[in-house]
Amino acid sequence: MDRFFYLTFDGLSRGAVYAAFALALVLIWRAARIVNFAQGAMAVAAVYVAYSVTGATGSYWLGFAAALVFGLLLGIAVEKAVMRFVDHSSPLNGVVVALGLVLITQGVLGMVYGNEYRPVTTPFRRDAFDVGGIALLSRYDVFVFAAVGAVVVALTLLFTRTAAGLRMRAAAFAPDVSRLLGVPVGGMLTLGWALAAAVGSLAGMLVVPTELGLHPTAMDVVFVSAFTAAVVGGLDSPIGAVTGGLIVGLLLSYVSGYLGATVAPMAVLLLLVVVLLGRPGGLFSSSKARLA
Template sequence: MDRFLFLTLDGLSRGAVHAAFALALVLIWRAARIVNFAQGAMAVAAAYAAYTVSAETGSYWLGLLAALAAGLALGALVDVTVMRFVDHRSPLSPVIVALGLVLLIQAVLGMIHGNEFLPAETPFSRAALTVGGLAVLSPYDLFVFATVGVVVAALAWTFTRTAVGLRMRAAAFAPEVSRLLGVNVGGMLTLGWALASGVGALAAMLVIPTELGLHPHAMDLVFVSAFTAAVVGGLDSPPGAVVGGLLVGLLLSYVSGYAGSDLTPLAVLALLLAVLLVRPAGLFAPVTARQV
């Protein structure tokens, strides 16, 4: 029972990070109707900016701010210089361009920083706290939960309670009508890319210290798990991304704890296939009328 409780808490902690990264994918989808396969590479680039600033200043928090700023700037830059000129009439065009961006970003990072694993520090201890003789969450896990909770609440408030959020949603779902109503559709799309990239950078800063360290490919497997979480919850549903991330985190924790870590990729693939076969739009996708 103690082992099950430990794996559950560990899974929720891992799932919170996957939820944050899945939320970044959902933001891009809602803003531009694109699955950004370059999200992981962009997040790693922001994490390298944080590593550089932290190494120069000795401050984790300045590095975190640098990662967020780099993520926001990189997201806006990718939209303005690349994605805005992609032919979106073909669904494959943005995918191919995003995959090309992955190769480009990872190659540039490798040339600048090398391909060795670099240490990634945490602001709080990762040693598990003991309650009643049972090891539970660490201070860093609590920091992850609090950070992801604040991000989710802030994004939910932005998209449901502010004029900017309403304009972003309108620009994504009805761009022509939005233009007629005076909405700067291009600016809203760029803002969506910036926000998604910023959230992805934050997720990278939270998850990389729990892995082997900082590396140009550090977010590759995390992207697969986060993409699965986004699909499970529904690409149009931010709450679904959060729930999907927690489910994927629990799945990874249980499988690695009881069956071994070698089977975790197969477990994620099985979950993805099951959801696509049973409910392709995701568990939290809005119900649509059947057309005959």
């Protein structure tokens, strides 16, 4: 039973990161109807910036802040300089451009930083402390939950309580109508990319230290899990992204813990297939057609 509790908390901690990353994918999908396959590479670039800033200043938190700001600016740059010019007549166009961005970003990072794995520090210890005699979660896990929880709350407040959030939602669902109502749809799209890239950077900062280390392709496997989480929850649903992230995290943890780590990727793919067959729009998809 101790093992079950440990795996549960471990899965929730991992799942929180996948949730944040899936949230980033959902933000862009809702705004631009593009699955941003470059999200992982963009997040790694932000983590490299944090690595450099922390290395130069000795402060993890300065590096952390730099990663988020860099992610925000990178999102703006990618939208304004690249994605805005993609012909959206075919959904494949955006995918191909995003994959091109992955190759360019990883190539540039490899040239600047090299292709070896680099250790990344964490601000808190990662050894689990006991709760009632059971090793459950570490201080770092608590930090992960707090960071992802703060992002979820902040985004919820943004979308439900602010004028900017209302504009963003309207622009995503009905761009022409929104323009007629005075909403700067292009600006909202840029804001969506910026927020998504910042959230993706946060996810990168949280997950890279728990994996093999920093490498230009460090987020590739994470991307697969997060993409699965987003699809499982429903690409249109922020709540679905969070739920999907937690489901994928728990699944990976249980399968790795009870059946072995080599089986885990297959379990994720199996989950994806089952959801796509049973509910293609994802668990939280709306059953109605989009009319506007």
